[in-house]
Amino acid sequence: MKFIISRYNPETDQEPFDQTFELDDALLSADSMLLDALHLLREQDPSIAYRSSCQEGVCGSDGMNVNGKNRLSCVTSLSELGQTITLRPLPGLPIIKDLIIDMTLFYKQYKAVKPYLETIPFNIEHEHLQSPEERAKLDGSYECIMCGCCSTSCPSFWWNPDQFAGPAALLAAKRFVVDSRDIKHIDRLKELDSPTQTFRCRHIQNCTEACPKGLIPSRAIQELKSIMVKSL
């Protein structure tokens, strides 16, 4: 199996270049994941840099561009990828080394939407009550693992990663807007009602195509728009 990996070491390289690696098929099995192959390639060349941690698709470390699509290497089966696999860092953010990008702007946009519950003072005696129906409204957004696959596939985010919240941050924003326990949802909506926030989304839907967890950020953003129309 052939791997074309984008390499870049800022200490020695002017710009990224492609390096080709071969991996003996005998080392792989029918159910090997892309991350398994990367670990084997690292045995050939210990300097190959990529992030990974949980290896089961919940920590969100190993987002990368695989044959043109943003994916998590640990939950991407090699059998879906063909005999030549091209790996590049997630697009649109600065490259630190090889497949590792600098996600500072991504995290900054996440933080900017105030992604934390604000609610009435803590009562030690009992929890907030929330009906199963109210709780169900959080499904599809709280599961986000912040891998960045969505935002780095979004052209609107590519143009203005310093200004546009991007799909991941807006998905987080929506999660708190619809949480029945939150008391700041009107303030949240006002802050999100801006040309650089919710309305920079052009509904291209790359985000939804890219999400390795099967979440639908584009729908969440549409819902935010609709809540704004009704509430503000």
Next chain:
Amino acid sequence: MTFTNSFPIETFDALVIGAGGAGMRSALQLTEHGHKIAMISKVFPTRSHTVAAQGGVNAALGNVTPDKWEWHMYDTIKGSDFLGDQDAIEFMCREASEIVRELEHFGVPFSRLDNGKIYQRAFGGQSQNYGEEQAHRTCAAADRTGHAILHSLYQQNLRLGTTFYDEFYAVDLLKNQDGEINGVLVMNIHDGEYKILQSPHILLATGGAGQVFRNNTNASINTGDGLGMVLRAGYPLQDMEFWQFHPTGVAGKGMLISEAVRGEGGKLRNALGEAFMEKYAPRVKDLASRDVVARAIAIEVNEGRGCGPGKDYVQLDISHIPNDIITERLPGIREISQTFLGIDPVKDPIHVYPTCHYMMGGIPTNIAGQVVSPDKDGKQQPVKGLYAIGECACVSVHGANRLGGNSLLDIVVFGRKTALTIDEALKKTPAQHNQTLNLTPVVNRLNRWLTKAEDSSNDTVLQIKKDLQLVMEKGCGVFRDQPTMQKALKELNAIQARLETVCISDFSNVFNLERLSAYELENLVTIGYATVVSALARTESRGAHSRVDYTERNDDEWLKHTLYFQDNHTLTFKPVNLSPKHHAMVKPKPRVY
């Protein structure tokens, strides 16, 4: 180039090393109290391994079945095979309800009951009224409870403005002229630069070390970095012979299949289709304690009743559970089965086998979270300036076997408690930073990894790690005996010798993951030793430590904790605490489920 004793210094009131649930809960408390702290993490905080916890967090809320903290305490002590310290277990169980409500207040999206309260599911080893009916004590956010808790705690830390040092690796603890812990040397993984973070209060929350075994449920970052630092600083590790093998890891791969699957009604079956847990735990069956279920699966496979062409796994069957329950409560498990086994558990059983999951042992602490170590007279004394919480610590609330749902509880209870301990100390004595730190040991260590290989050598850090994992799996797995462990110890000596001579090949500075693996490997090897040496000494079977050559628990000789020191692999022992404050002692008795 070589390193000299000169690094940039930054000073803090307190340092929290590790951004999992334990570190995050502490950091939140310390930041809220206005202290200048830094949270150091080798990965971005939400990548920490708490994120992978599935089933839930225990608290006697009594939302589904009647419950009391006293029953929770009893179950935990019994689950620990009576090795858990009863004062610490009592403290944890008494705090549980409040701390879970607090998590809910922080935004954790717990699943809900029709009356709006937090959903609680059945988990192994839980009972009402001291060993009677099954209790429903595990508060769950579907089967993603760890993710929900970790993200909510991170979000609350963002709200308060906690200072994070993301992708910084803590290399070693630093001592001052009086031999007291007063700082830590860290490496910025982004550029390979080192600096000293100086503080009179250093809290280790570095998590587990499951990477010491080949098949494990753990993230690749779980390399026991805090444990290695503590051993090198001359302090002990406690109860390192006790490793939990989770009964239901994905066979041959290791990903966790939550106990929640059995809590929601899942059944284990062997190749004959028998629901075999009825034989091993007639009363509670599939919801026996994890050590009991893991042994039962291993016995079924050893006796030839395993499934598949290699007869090397058993099946976890949930096909009788209604689809909507699976979708609502076990969506993550369904996803893992589809991704890694290519099966949909709604129709086909999941292939499972025990896999290393959790380290019951760790850095010994008291209830206040202070690291303790014996003085010259063998009396346990707090180590000034050093604290440990969560999986890296051994307080000990899990004893010889942890109950499912108690680790998420452990991290938040002792995370908060230890932050309060540090807060009190800072109120009494504000942080001062005029001390000289001894850098010689750590500088020697850094310089050792600058050596370039001679042409003849082709050993690698990655190869040694793989070999170590295999040695541990064969020598110290679910079942153990003297000859296999003795062999493992011999093999560890060979691995140690290779570790001392191996060189890395990449000397770059930006995201040099080979160098990082080398530092991690030093920690893993020393943890391998701690495990095998402690396990060889303990000539009894207790909880997760099952010896074929000593099959019974022996309270007369072994109702005590093991303390392992790195120097000459020395062991000492300390008594189990049997004196809870608000409840009568739970007397050790035979453990039957």
